[in-house]
Amino acid sequence: MRLDLVSLLDMLVRIDSINPSLVPGGAGEANIARALAQLLTQQGVKVELDEAAPGRTSVIATVKGRGGGRALMLNAHLDTVGVSGMTAPFTPRIEHGRMYGRGTYDMKGALAACILALLSARGVDLRGDVILTAVADEEHASLGMQSVLTRVTADAAIVAEPTGLQLCTAHKGFTWHEITTHGRAAHGSRADLGVDAISHMGRVLVALEQLNRNLQQRAAHPLLGHASLHASLIDGGQELSSYPERCTLRLERRTLPGESVTQIEAELKDLLADLGAQDPTFQAELKLTLAREPFSTPPTAEISRHLLEQAERILGRAPAKVGQGFWMDAALIAASGIPTIVFGPDGSGAHATEEWVDLDSLRACTDILTATIRVFCA
Structure with a gap:
């Protein structure tokens, strides 16, 4: 069964995954992790669940290569902030090429892109593994990422936090x-x-x-x-x-x-x-x-070069190189010794009462991640 990007994102947004460390009584990540694990298992992907604390569940999904190649990690988080002041936050709607709803921008849109990029690696005869880490608790204490890094490593990582299709190599x-x-x-x-x-x-x-x-x-x-x-x-x-x-x-x-x-x-x-x-x-x-800790990856890192080349080919222009003032799990991944970059779609409304992701940029992000996998893991 071929998954459609919009339908996949619609499914993810409809699952409440509010971080309970931010909002007492929040649903947490267990339900969305189980739903994602079931979906990926049905697609023939090897899936592991990692529970950093009760109900704080992350997903590790791997498409194995034939051996001898480099492994690439795609990373996104499952949790969202609260929904106070929002109207129908878990009922996605599409207007003027944008999908609205809690988590569309931060960051279930990018999670959907990572899922499709991971699935694209099946049957391509890559030497290296492609690993999706969809983690809990990024919005609070990063319990999920810290736990997952005790079980997973890779030769490079792309954190798909929204960057407006710009390449982020540093954050505070x-x-x-x-x-x-x-x-x-x-x-x-x-x-x-x-x-x-x-x-x-x-x-x-x-x-x-x-x-x-x-x-x-x-x-x-x-x-x-x-x-x-x-x-x-x-x-x-x-x-x-x-x-x-x-x-x-x-x-x-x-x-x-x-x-x-x-x-x-x-x-x-x-x-x-x-x-x-x-x-x-x-x-x-x-x-x-x-x-x-802050995060910084040299712009000369090989994963940066590969993604820039593929992005320029697909977009018809070279993405800008930027830094971000906010903190991300990228710092933890890089500190574990994995060269890491951040690249994701365009949109607006992180932690706001109106949140949306641009669907064309999300499609482009998916294509760029897919192309980067095929070069890096070849």
Whole structure:
């Protein structure tokens, strides 16, 4: 049975796969993983399910080559963000060459393209294997990708996140931190006893603003621009008539290739040490809560060259080379030693109330992935 791209995407969008780590009670990936596994098994493809946590299921599907060739991984994620504010998010509709619905753009459209590209490898007499990893939890903690990488490797990987048919070879990473300032609780009438933790955090905020300005003065990455940081969440104090004994700030630092977590923590610790040197009553502590490394693949990598050649032949133009500010599973794949690029369709509305993928670009993406497989795995 030959699968149609539009019908396949329609099927995928109709399956609720909201990430339960983002939306309590979300459906998770088990249902869509089972449906995809059944579909691929019916097509004669070897399928394994990988459950990183209860209900957090990924699919590993392989079309084996005859041996002696290079293996190529195609990667997409199964989970979506929530649907608050959307009307009929799981009922796809097509208007003016676009399919609308939750996940069409981020990234079930690209998943459909990867599925058809994988199936195209059957019966072509390739030497190398083609592997589809359709993973859980990319939108939160990447449990699926981390688990799958303990079972799968390849000679190169294409992550099919939407890029507007541009070649992405770099994206930013991020670190999350908590800063807590400590004061001394006292009645609001006892200025002689109280130490205001919130006022101390105000000094931290001013210093962080200056650090962010300094980041903009450093050399820019050719594809990603500058690193940045921002204050995300803050809370503190007990009640109106008390000096606050504690204030906690949560901040995010967006990172560039070449920046290390150690370096970033050192900058923040130095910032707090400087504030402490100015005021002996200033007390603060820093905690790293999460780090995700940036991603960069040399544009000279062989998988980049093959995809660019096939894309230019199919599109009639050379795709632009770009970087992305947001984080992707590409960083984990590359960190495992697999040369990785990102290439996917055009559209809009990731995490928004109106989401769509351009169907012509999705067809072109499928053709380019298919052609790249036949060259790389030949």
